[in-house]
Amino acid sequence: MKVDYIIVGLGLAGLAFAEELEKNQKSFVVYEDNSQNSSIVAGGMYNPVILKRFTPVWNAVKQLKTAIPFYKNLEKKFTNKYNYSIDIYRIFKSIEEQNNWFVACDKPLLTNFMFPKIIETKITGVIANYGFGKLINTGRIDTNSLLQDYRKYLLKKKIIENESFDYTQLKISKKTIKYKKVKALKIVFCEGFGMINNPFFNYLPMQEAKGELITIYAPTLNIDFLIKAAVFVLPLGNNYYKIGATFNWKDKTKEPTPNGKQELLVKLNSFITVPYTIVNHTAGIRPTVKDRRPLVGKHPTYQNLAILNGLGTRGVMIAPTIANELYNHLENGLELDKEISIARFGYF
Ligand SMILES: Cc1cc2nc3c(=O)[nH]c(=O)nc-3n(C[C@H](O)[C@H](O)[C@H](O)COP(=O)(O)OP(=O)(O)OC[C@H]3O[C@@H](n4cnc5c(N)ncnc54)[C@H](O)[C@@H]3O)c2cc1C
Incomplete structure (x- = not known):
C-alpha cells in the first residue's frame, strides 16, 4: 500500500x-x-475566556474563527450534530470578582463573549450569593x-x-x-x-494532567447553560449533566478513581443542592506541555x-x-x- x-x-x-x-x-x-x-x-467546551482570572485564552478568538466552520463542515459531512451553543454562567465568589468581571468586559478581545451585566436570577438548587457572570458565543463539541x-x-x-x-x-x-x-x-x-x-x-x-469527570442525572435541575464554580456543570440534555473536571499531575493511569469521584462530589455539593444520581465516571489524560x-x-x-x-x-x-x-x-x-x-x- x-x-x-x-x-x-x-x-x-x-x-x-x-x-x-x-x-x-x-x-x-x-x-x-x-x-x-x-x-x-473531554467536556468538549470551547470558550475563549479563562474563567479563573477573566483573561483571554492564548490565541483563542483567532482559533475559534477556524474551529467553528471546521466543526460545521463535519456536521455536513456526516449529517450529524456536534456543535451545541451553550452559554456559561460563572458563579461569582465575591464583590471583587464582580468588579473584575466588568473590567474584563471592556477588553476588546472579550467584548463579544462577556455579557456586561451581573445575572441576579435565582436558580433552583444552585447557590450563587453574588450572582453570575454570563459568557455568550461559547459552546460544546460532542467529541x-x-x-x-x-x-x-x-x-x-x-x-x-x-x-x-x-x-x-x-x-x-x-x-x-x-x-x-x-x-x-x-x-x-x-x-x-x-x-x-x-x-x-x-x-x-509533556507535563500531562489527568482529568476525571462524572455524569449525573438531576431531574429537578433545569438549566440549559453551563454553570462554572469549583467544578463545571455541563448540560447534556434530558436532565443529564457532565461534572468536571479534576486536575492530577501525578497519576498517569487513565482509569477513574474513588479519590477523583470524591473530589468532584465535594466540589459539586458546595453549590448544587438538588438531588442527583451518578450515572457515569470517566477519566483521561490531557496532553499538556x-x-x-x-x-x-x-x-x-x-x-x-x-x-x-x-x-x-x-x-x-x-x-x-x-x-x-x-x-x-x-x-x-x-x-x-x-x-x-x-x-x-x-x-x-
Ligand atoms: C477530563 C477532561 C476534560 C476535558 N475537557 C475539555 C474541554 O472541555 N474542551 C477542550 O477543548 N478540551 C478538553 N479536554 C482536553 C482535550 O481532550 C485534549 O486537548 C485533546 O483531546 C487531545 O487530543 P489528542 O488527539 O492530542 O490526544 P488523545 O485524545 O489522547 O488522542 C490520541 C490518540 O492516539 C492514540 N494512540 C496513542 N498512542 C498510540 C499508538 N502507539 N498506536 C496507535 N494509537 C495510539 C490513542 O489511543 C488516542 O486515541 C479535556 C480533557 C480531559 C481529560
Missing part, C-alpha cells in the same frame, strides 16, 4: 490532520489502538460522537488500522518511510499522552517525521488551526509560529 501520509492516533489532533489531508486530496492511513481517550471523555463517526468513516474507506503503532518497525529513508506493508512519504504522530512511548519525540517536555503551548513540527533529524500534539486543556479550539499550520509547513514550506514549533525545545 502506498500513501502520502501515515497518521498515528485518532483523537482530535489526528482527526484535524486527517481532515487537512482530505481537503488537499492526499492519501493516508491511520493507526489507532484506543490506548488514550482524552478526546473521547465522542464526532470521533465515533470519524472512525466509522475511515473504517468504511479501509484506511484505519485498529492496532498499536510499533515504532521499532518504522524504516526511515530520506524521501520515504516504510511501516510494515505501507510505504508513505511522511508520518504524523498524534498520540496525545501516548507520545511518551514514541522514541522519536519523547524528549519533548510545560509551557502550555502545542507541540508541532518536524523531527530535527528525520524531516519526514512530524508531530501534532500538546493540545492541553483546549483541544477543541486549537486542533483545527494547528493541523492547518502543520500541513502548510510540511507541504508548502511555510514557517511555523515560534510559539508552537517544537524547535523551541532544541534537541537532546
